[in-house]
Amino acid sequence: MLLACPDVPLPKEDAVARCVAELDRRLGPSKVDTREATRLSCASDESDAAGRTPAAVVHAERTEDVALALEIAERHDVPVTPRAGGTGRTGGAVPAAGGVVLSTATLSRVLEISRGDLLCVVEPGVVTADLHEAVEREGLFYPPDPNSLKTCMIGGNVAENAGGPRAFKYGVTGAYVLGLEACLMGGRVLSTGRRTVKGVTGYDVTSLLVGSEGTLAVFTKATLRLVRKPPEIATVLGLYHDVAACAEAVQRIIGGGLVPRCLELMDGRTLEALRAQGAAVDPRAGAMLLAEIDGDGPLDDHLARLGEALELGGRALDVVAAQDASQRARLWEARRQLSPATRKLAKHKLSEDIVVPRTKLVELLAEVDRIGAETGVAYLTYGHAGDGNLHVNFLWNDDAERESVDRAIGLLMRATVALGGTLSGEHGIGIAKAEYLPLEQSSELIALQQDLKRVFDPRGLLNPGKIFPAGGHRSC
Numbered sequence: 001m002l003l004a005c006p007d008v009p010l011p012k013e014d015a016v017a018r019c020v021a022e023l024d025r026r027l028g029p030s031k032v033d034t035r036e037a038t039r040l041s042c043a044s045d046e047s048d049a050a051g052r053t054p055a056a057v058v059h060a061e062r063t064e065d066v067a068l069a070l071e072i073a074e075r076h077d078v079p080v081t082p083r084a085g086g087t088g089r090t091g092g093a094v095p096a097a098g099g100v101v102l103s104t105a106t107l108s109r110v111l112e113i114s115r116g117d118l119l120c121v122v123e124p125g126v127v128t129a130d131l132h133e134a135v136e137r138e139g140l141f142y143p144p145d146p147n148s149l150k151t152c153m154i155g156g157n158v159a160e161n162a163g164g165p166r167a168f169k170y171g172v173t174g175a176y177v178l179g180l181e182a183c184l185m186g187g188r189v190l191s192t193g194r195r196t197v198k199g200v201t202g203y204d205v206t207s208l209l210v211g212s213e214g215t216l217a218v219f220t221k222a223t224l225r226l227v228r229k230p231p232e233i234a235t236v237l238g239l240y241h242d243v244a245a246c247a248e249a250v251q252r253i254i255g256g257g258l259v260p261r262c263l264e265l266m267d268g269r270t271l272e273a274l275r276a277q278g279a280a281v282d283p284r285a286g287a288m289l290l291a292e293i294d295g296d297g298p299l300d301d302h303l304a305r306l307g308e309a310l311e312l313g314g315r316a317l318d319v320v321a322a323q324d325a326s327q328r329a330r331l332w333e334a335r336r337q338l339s340p341a342t343r344k345l346a347k348h349k350l351s352e353d354i355v356v357p358r359t360k361l362v363e364l365l366a367e368v369d370r371i372g373a374e375t376g377v378a379y380l381t382y383g384h385a386g387d388g389n390l391h392v393n394f395l396w397n398d399d400a401e402r403e404s405v406d407r408a409i410g411l412l413m414r415a416t417v418a419l420g421g422t423l424s425g426e427h428g429i430g431i432a433k434a435e436y437l438p439l440e441q442s443s444e445l446i447a448l449q450q451d452l453k454r455v456f457d458p459r460g461l462l463n464p465g466k467i468f469p470a471g472g473h474r475s476c
């Protein structure tokens, strides 16, 4: 593992044993899994963050199971780590203190889809792609589409406030969460939010829980806003000599008042990874922009304006439109495979998830080049350029390079904040970025959030070691 397990207080072994025995007795052995293979499979996620193997994995099947598990664990002073699909990129579902993993993956029913109220009510274990299919069968649309959509789940999406390519036009998960059913450490069950599109009753606790990375409560239901499915979609590729031209095209599209639903940038090294996978990418291209528009009526006018912006006054190498749905699907399949494809380029890879104001994209990419040159670390960049959200990936083979990689990440974080940006657009802070939080947030703001955490979870048992490491933040 590339990222060390945070230093957190560990539960007493006999307390854990008593806790697991009571969970087993009261929930039933079918829901409490102590097999080594299961425990090991829940000790990591897709982040390279090291954790401690849990003593048991609870497979909750109902809200009551979640509440009971949290009641029992608190009484025994045992930490609990909520888990959904395990695709997180910052170690959110990694048990830093061992204890018990509480999986909501089997709470996986779509409870309601309402065409009249334009909403659905789902359990947290529903796989995001399955929800897309279910609502689209009804002519409706749930826009958030993390690229991991075939394996991640709504519980994890809400906890990370997940984004995805379509966030440029439609916004991130939080824009669709109307209400939540959530269980607190100790077993209390809360219902937050509403089924209406408007509502300003009391504090907006739903928004506080969205993006809370499994540290405040465990969700057992989500009421999600839906929109009508747009009937028309068109996908266009812009090919460029270099990434600076590609970023300029993004700024031209946005500056020209166009609102595509996706604007995905890929730099030259990313294209090399795609070619290595067998994708037929024009050998001249040193960067590519994947743009997609949608709407209710004919898109010809928008498509023409988009094409013109992508042309960059004749500086684009080529601008090509996908001819049909299957060609579009192939393009997206290639885009969604970028993370595993680029992982094959070196022995180690750490991926960042920074965001800058869109007008700063060109500057950010120049900063990334500067950092690469200064530290000598190999890197590649792709991501949701329309949102200013780029995945900068650092790659290395030799362990001796690690110090330079850490320096490169620190420099990238500082440069991002200096450009008015933020450390994470969609993956959250988790274990991976905790030490950088003070670069962006004041000590007062961090302390206020820690106070809030204590209100929800006074003993600090729910997902310890995330966002706010027990040892305090290392000064950056």
Ligand SMILES: Cc1cc2nc3c(=O)[nH]c(=O)nc-3n(C[C@H](O)[C@H](O)[C@H](O)COP(=O)(O)OP(=O)(O)OC[C@H]3O[C@@H](n4cnc5c(N)ncnc54)[C@H](O)[C@@H]3O)c2cc1C
Binding pocket: 045, 046, 081, 082, 083, 084, 085, 086, 087, 088, 089, 091, 092, 093, 104, 124, 145, 146, 147, 148, 151, 152, 153, 154, 155, 156, 157, 158, 159, 160, 161, 162, 163, 164, 165, 213, 214, 215, 217, 218, 219, 220, 336, 339, 340, 426, 427, 463
């Ligand atoms: C190939 C790949 C592509 C990706 N692309 C994107 C992308 O485009 N956009 C994006 O935003 N992310 C992306 N991700 C990251 C990841 O898929 C998202 O963060 C996703 O939302 C995590 O969902 P999950 O179900 O896997 O959650 P997990 O990894 O299981 O958990 C994530 C967090 O949610 C908490 N949690 C889980 N279930 C609950 C619950 N029921 N109640 C409370 N807290 C809970 C966990 O404790 C943890 O902190 C990608 C990941 C991979 C591997």
